Amino acid sequence: MAKPARTDGASDDSSHPARGTSRTHTAQVRRGVYGSLAGATAWFVTSAAALEVPQSIADELDFCLNELLANIVDHAFDDDEVHDVRVDLTRDAESVFLTLEDDGRAFDPIAGDTYIEPATLDLAGHRGYGVHLVRRFTDELLYRRDGGRNSVTVVKRLVID
């Protein structure tokens, strides 16, 4: 029988499509303030080790977590209130799933990659790499908007077909 997810703790979350061992964290985020990223990273490193996620995959998921969370800090909210962002890390025998849920404005990272590789160094931008790189680091990227909340799931395969 499934147990409810605990903040910062381990849980068996049968509501997740992957149905495997999972860990959950709640990042408290305020517009323009990046302090939540360090806590999320520390939680992720501990959780990925506990779930025995291979290091190379954990490194790339760490990257995706930080970029997506920074994107939420930068763009999701119109107010300066603190918002909870739920982060789930789940793995089964074949895949690892990293899910972020927030109550900010709708943002679909799958829609329209507008990134263009710079033709010269001078044309290279200083911003705008994050979501593009998340796409390139994932095997599959899922997005759902439900009840005023964004849910983005990064999928990394453990087993190569």
Place this chain on the structure above:
Amino acid sequence: MEITFEQTHDNVQLIRLNGRMDIEGTDHIEGRLTAHALTLDYARIIIDLAKVTYLASIGLGCLVRTAQGVERRKGKVVFLSPQPLVAKVLAESGVSQRVRIFDALEAAAEFLERLPQEED
């Protein structure tokens, strides 16, 4: 995040970065990096990434800004020995197509030393 500066070979500067180049790390070193790199015309700079364990997009932007600034002053930046995750960030962003990456210090220094030091 740490940053150190060395002179290596003739007219080649070596900037070593150490740590996690995330928002906090980048904020910690960017002022010193750009202040050092953008001081001289025709600067030849190796940025050693061997001990950079993580490169966020904001850190990538910092490296791009530095390389652009140096090139606008007729200089050149190359990167040295990025770890796999950092190398992947550089590759997938296309930046590695625009800034040379070397695995060995000697090769990087020789490349920079062969460049003209001043315009005719």
